[in-house]
Amino acid sequence: MTTMPFPARDYLPVLRELTGGFAEVLRTADPAAAVPDCGGWTLRDLGTHLGNVHRWATSVVISGESQRQSFDDGPGADLASWYADSAKQLLEALEAATPEDRCWHFAGTGKVKAFWFRRQVHETAVHLTDAHAAAGTAVTLDPAVAADGVDEVLTAWLPRVSRWHAPPPLAAPLALRTTDTGDAWTLHPGEPPALGPATEPAATAEATAQDLLLHLWKRTAPAPRLTGDTGTAEQFLQAPFTA
Numbered sequence: 001m002t003t004m005p006f007p008a009r010d011y012l013p014v015l016r017e018l019t020g021g022f023a024e025v026l027r028t029a030d031p032a033a034a035v036p037d038c039g040g041w042t043l044r045d046l047g048t049h050l051g052n053v054h055r056w057a058t059s060v061v062i063s064g065e066s067q068r069q070s071f072d073d074g075p076g077a078d079l080a081s082w083y084a085d086s087a088k089q090l091l092e093a094l095e096a097a098t099p100e101d102r103c104w105h106f107a108g109t110g111k112v113k114a115f116w117f118r119r120q121v122h123e124t125a126v127h128l129t130d131a132h133a134a135a136g137t138a139v140t141l142d143p144a145v146a147a148d149g150v151d152e153v154l155t156a157w158l159p160r161v162s163r164w165h166a167p168p169p170l171a172a173p174l175a176l177r178t179t180d181t182g183d184a185w186t187l188h189p190g191e192p193p194a195l196g197p198a199t200e201p202a203a204t205a206e207a208t209a210q211d212l213l214l215h216l217w218k219r220t221a222p223a224p225r226l227t228g229d230t231g232t233a234e235q236f237l238q239a240p241f242t243a
Contacts, residue, residue: 001182002144004151008099008114011121012091014145018124019087021139022050022131026080029135036133037219043134047079050127051086054120058093061116066104090120108159115156122149126217129210133220146209147181153216154185157242158192167192168239171232172202176224178209193236203228205237216241 031044038046052071059067075082099114109115125141126149132139141149154176161167170193177184188196205224207215214221215237226233 002147002151004148004183005114005118006148008117011117012094014142015087015094015117015121015124016091018121018128019054019084019091022047022124022128023080023084023087025128025131025135025137026083029131029137031079033134033136035130038130043131044079046127046130046134047083048075050124051075051083053123054086054090057116057120058090060104061090061093061097061113064101064103064113094120106160106163107156109156118148118152119156121145122152122213125149126214126219129214129219141210141213143178143180143209146213147178147183149213150176150178150183150209150216151185153213153241154187154195159194161192161241164243165240168241169235171235172229173199174233174236175201175204176212177204177206178212179206180208183209187236201228203230203233205233 026043026047029043031042031047033043035041035043035046041049049071052073055073056067056069094117097113099112099117101113102111103113103115105111105115105119107115125145128139129141170187170189172189174187175184176187184198185195186198186201187193204227207222207224211221212224215224218240224237
């Protein structure tokens with residue numbers, strides 16, 4: 001089973017690998033290619049978005065304060081190099097940061113800089129799968145990283161879901177399980193539903209960590225295997241959780 005979250009600095013080599021992979025797709029794929037699960041975006045749009053997210057997160061980590069999001073900054077002609085520089089700035093800021101220092105963020109966990117080490121890994125991981133989908137290729141995420149991404153959705157995004165969406169319906173306890181890492185989470189009814197004791201669930205949803213992560217982020221992936229009260233599971237899993 002995966003210990004989640006990882007120590008903050010353990011995310012840095014993962015982030016370096018993921019951002020490098022993303023830059024490589026930008027270098028080799030058609031920037032006009034459509035990104036299937038991103039509402040009309042092209043690969044160029046996706047690269048511009050992720051690069052600007054990295055630059056915004058860098059400013060938050062350095063200042064410790066909320067910063068205005070400015071996604072109007074264009075990358076110019078060389079998208080891959082501009083993105084790689086965005087990732088370099090982020091990695092340098094995180095390397096210099098003290099994870100335990102106070103820092104603004106938008107989610108439902110402790111307000112410290114450690115949040116951004118984890119958040120930028122999973123922002124990049126999901127968008128790396130988007131980039132490969134646009135390029136007509138595929139990527140396999142480290143199962144432990146993907147399982148940690150599932151945990152991030154449930155511990156950081158779900159508690160604050162009402163900032164973006166109506167709380168997802170859950171009529172009875174639901175267990176989510178990863179078939180490759182052996183991790184499990186039990187969600188209990190509430191406004192919004194919340195993680196709780198591993199009691200006997202009314203329904204269970206099982207998938208690999210990567211497929212479960214992508215399903216929670218509303219990406220195309222094999223659907224989880226549902227047992228028990230499948231209606232309860234389907235209602236919850238169909239709801240949006242993230243911004």
